[in-house]
Amino acid sequence: MATFKLKRYQQDTLDALETFFRRARVAGHVTAWDEAMARVGQKFAYDATTMGDVPAVCVRIPTGGGKTTMAAHAVARVGRAYADTDAPVVLWLVPSDAIRTQTLAALRVPGNACHAGLAEHFGDRVRVCALDELATVGPHEVGSAAVIVVATIQSFAVRDTSIRNVYSFDESLAPHFQNLTLEQAAPLEKVSTADLAKQTYLTDRDVGRVKSSLANWVALNKPILVVDEAHNNRTHLAFDTLRRLSPTCLIEMTATPVKGSNVVFHVGAQELQNEDMIKLPIVLMEHPTGWKDAVRDAILTRDKLEKLAAGEKDYVRPVILFQAQPKGGEVTVDVLVKHLTDADGEKIDRKQIAVATGDQKELDGVAIGSPLCPVRYVVTVEALKEGWDCPFAYVLCSLQNAHSAKDVEQLLGRVLRMPYAQARQQLALNRAYAHIVSESFVRVADELADRLVKNMGFNAFEAATAIITPPPDQLFPGGGGGGAVIDDRGYFKSLQDQKPKVPEAIVTLPAMPAQPVPAELAGTVELRPTTNGATAIVRGAVDEATEAFLLGSFSGKDQRAVSEAIERERMRQDAAKAPAARGVPFAQLPQLCFTFEGELQPLDRRLCSELGQFDLFAELPTLNGFHLRETGRTYEIDVDGGQIVYKAAEPEQLGLNAVPTHADENDLVRWLDRECRQIDIPQPVMLKWLLAIVQHLQRDRSLTLTSLVRTKNALAEAVRRELDLRRQRAVVQGFQQALPGLAAAPVLANSFRYHFTFHPDRYPGRPPFYSGAFRFQKHYYGNNRIHDLRHRTDSGNLAEEFVCARAIDEDRRVKHWVRNVERDERFSFWLPTSTDYFYPDFVAELNDGRVLAVEYKGKQLLGNADTDEKVQIGKQWQASSGGRCVFLLAVAPTSDPAGRSLEQQVEDAILGR
Structure with missing residues (x-):
């Protein structure tokens, strides 16, 4: 099975979630929230208006950041940290059926990073199903395997529950509702007289009986709720629906959280670029002269990229997304395909073209990333907005006259993902390209930047600097294509050591100013009318006098829009003149090094640990920081001298069913090994050490194996802390040993x-x-x-x-x-x-x-x-x-x-x- 290593920001996100829920279990979610905000230097108060006592937090991740992969890892970690179970029930809600289908496939299909995320934590003990497949999950599987149900929130969102199938009586689910306690049955929906009219096989004797319905099954098992694209589902009806499902907790995943979202962790677009998840910047080319010019230049761009890709170690076949006009327009799908294939047009082999519209679905079942796939051109209108992902998509060519950037933005998200989530050797293959037919390029560029912020999770600066419009001869950095001279680091030599030149600022205005340009600004400011208002071209920095003139020409909402446009241009100017943007290298900083085994090495944690002779058996494996005393349905656990009241979960969520009937020490040890595995400790050594701990706790501390199994998540936490403490002692010892010989690298x-x-x-x-x-x-x-x-x-x-x-x-x-x-x-x-x-x-x-x-x-x-x-x-x-x-x-x-x-x-x- 393929292995997928989480990116740093993904690991940090999961750590933040797990830390929040671990603290929420001990100290309450409001306290956990305040501590989380203190760690990131924020002072936002927790908003409990939507979910009340159910802890609900949001993770903000830009488009292309791998939300589904992170959620796949999160359900296991949150299950352990907050619900104290290795086999959580998860209700995974998505905004549309297309995304539901895509998510089911991602979680089910081996070789996918999302499936690998589940397999890493649960192995084979996981069931992923749609709502209509829930009847195939047996009662014995609940508690022994993770059960993940993927559905649209629309399936549950209804005020009258008698008119929706998920709330209807379903006899096939009846085994799950046998022998319920009064406490379990109390919150569940009962058969009403209204149900008798809808389901004629029910009788008067069934009135008041717990419905064996899909919704009741979910509520009975108190699921972890994962809500994807959560900004689409923040209505009163949506939250009434979520509360009705009796969730244990709620995790929202979105690029654009709205007011009321408790954002516990925020990932920026720059972090995605740092981790080679997305292609940036977006090279945007205007084509006011006609759609055929746009098509030609887009094809030339793709051809150039394919030549560069031939030198890559990984297989990459750049793909164009053509956005044709809807029926009734000049450049419909049929017109475009004819132009692409005709001898008088671009003469492209029809086998290399796939049409993806509501009527034509030529991408269905196509493995577009396969080297055997011939597709290089995808023609659509808007059918790729959801449910389609191809990192080979590099070029967007929109032939719709882009007065609004909405559809452009939705398709542009399809070309941002980086192939294999690894930077390409050729700099040109680290960028995305957009060719747009537009009579008002500046307005489209500005609106596109706005939508990067509003819909794709960029901050204002990232959006302002994500879109560049280079001269044609500098379209391909590192790949030739003009007079630009590239050094061995891949930067333009002509830009490196020259003084920074402030680029022109192009400020979009809602109308032509009534007053002419003042005489003192005549040499730097030019006004041009456009079909949508006007454009101010400022040669040089937008100084206070220029700003005062432009703002003074408008009032109210228009003035605010101009102010935002000025700030956006200042951001672009600032970014363009920054040394990093001009390819100016930063000086090399020598690291502190130590000569180890005859070789110079930077003194990092690994080397300090080796110098300190980190050895698990250097002292007896007693786990002195772990004490357990069961008091009814809680456990008082003393870890490292600090007492924690660790609440037990509901009996059905304790995971007891996951323990084989004849569980022994080795079962627990193998589980602890999976939870506490360390990359630098051989597995036989770890297993031996863990077995010694388990035997010591039973022999010398009088703890039964059953009690250790029932609190194994807390035991794993204590083991991890013990490992950290021992490693840190070794690091300190190794550092002190190396200190006299430390020197800056020559x-x-x-x-x-x-x-x-x-x-x-x-x-x-x-x-x-x-x-x-x-x-x-x-x-x-x-x-x-x-x-x-x-x-x-x-x-x-x-x-x-x-x-x-x-x-x-x-x-x-x-x-x-x-x-x-x-x-x-x-x-x-x-x-x-x-x-x-x-x-x-x-x-x-x-x-x-x-x-x-x-x-x-x-x-x-x-x-x-x-x-x-x-x-x-x-x-x-x-x-x-x-x-x-x-x-x-x-x-x-x-x-x-x-x-x-x-x-x-x-x-x-x-x-x-």
Whole structure:
């Protein structure tokens, strides 16, 4: 079976969900929510108006982020963390039948990442079924296997339950409702007199009897609810329906959450690009001269991409999506296909064309990703909006005159996914392409950017910079196609070291301003009428005088629209002139290294663990931090000295049926091995250690095997904590051993193996980004992509870290700098410590080629052990670098012994004073 490794943002999302639900079980979901918000620096209150006491959280993931794959992993983790079961019942609700069919296939078919996500946690103990297949699930399977029911929310959403089949009496489900307790039966719907008229085989004797219905089956088993595309289902009727189903908890997955969604984790489009999930930027080409020109250029684009793809290690066959006009238009499906195949047209083999409309379904059953498939051109009108996915789709050619970008946006989502979720060697194959017939290109581009935000999960900056319109000779970076000269890193040499040129700003206006352009702006501002209003072309930056003129020409709603258009253009200008966008490389930063077994290696956690001789049997496997005392239907568990009241689930959800009749220690040990597996511990060693723990708990702690099985999820958590503690002790020991020999990596001939650099397209910053009035000029990724930097504090004062960043930005010796992002060792610069990695707040390249790392500490953090260790490591990095590196611990002037300003501290560090 194919293996699918989760991307970092996917793992982080699942960790956030599991942490929330684990804490919700212990402390309540409001407290868990407040703790989750504190971890990400937010202060949003939990909204309980929709689901009441049922914990309900939302995950925001842009289009192309793999929501279904993450949900497949989430149901198992949340089942253990909150419902205390290895065999949850899950109701998976989707917005349409097309997506229902697609989701069922993804969860069922081996080789799919979604199916693999279920198999990783449940093995063969999982049933995936549609509502009409639920009768095939036997009572013995509930509790022994995960049961996942995929349905549309419309199947349940009705006020009168007597008129919908899912609420009707179904005798085939009767075995599930035998021997119900009064507590189980109380919330379930009963047969009413209204049902007798609808189902004539029922009699008066059935009135008051629990309905053996699909809906009651769901409610009886208290499912985990997964709601896909949740923004479509936030009506009063929808939530009345969800509450009626007695869910254990609710997980919403959407790119565009709406008001009231409890967003516990937010993934940005940049993170998807960092992980090679989507193709960006979108290269948008306008074709005002006619649809045949658009078709020709789209085909040439695809042909060029296929030539480049021939050099890839993975098979890639670029595909065009043609969006024809509806019946009655000039370029219908028939007209387009005729043009594509005619000798007077493009002369394309008809076998390479697939038509996908309501009437023609030539893609049905076609494995378009197979090397044997000839399809290179897909013709549709709007049939690909849902239920179709092909990472080979690279080019969208819309022949509908795009006064509105709605259909363009819906189809554009089909060309964003990256083949194999891996970056291509040819830079041109990391982009998506759109050829659009339009008489009003600027308006379409703006609306498309708006829809990336509203419908596809981009933030405003990501949307503004996701769409580019390069000159034709620079359409294919790294692949030739004009006069652009490409260096060995794949960037335009002509752009790298020149001073940044501010591109033109094109501001869409609702109408022509009544007043002419002021004389002082005549050289930089030009107004042009369009069919939809007007366009202001600003040559250079949109300064305050230009903004005042444009805003002063409108009022109310129109003025707000112009203000948004100006801000969008400023974002585009800022992004275009940023060093990263121009391909300017960032200096190499040497890592702290240690010579291990005769070889120079960066000192990371793995090496520290080896140096510290991490060994499971170095001490007795006693699991001293785990204590269990059963008190009725709760368990008091003492883990690492902190008592937790761990509530038992309902008897049918305890998973007892999942334990074989003759369960023994080995059954529990093998289960613990699956839950606690460590990549660097051989399985025989882990199994031996786990068996010793289980035997110790029974022999020396008087805990029965039955009690350990019934609380195995808590036991697994205690085992994981024990492993983490032991590993951390080894890391500390290994770090102390390596510390005297640590040195900044030397410069080796033609090699930067032991160095880090910031990648121009891989910044892990997360929204909300910096949005203050001061505009930074030297941030490597631009003023609008500065991670976690507040302009002012809650009291209105300038934030201290902002002042530090401004001091770096304004120093004339600084070439460019980066707001370093914590806890992402792949794309951020780090130095090792005895407990973790240390990420300096700011990293700068100086004009003389040196690099500067700045860590800012407030008064309350000065003098503690953590800060002292970071200073020690930073100074060692500087001292051992041969003059290449500078480290500064920056503090507020009131905490500086000499009372120096932050500007003076930065200058003194650079000058070595």
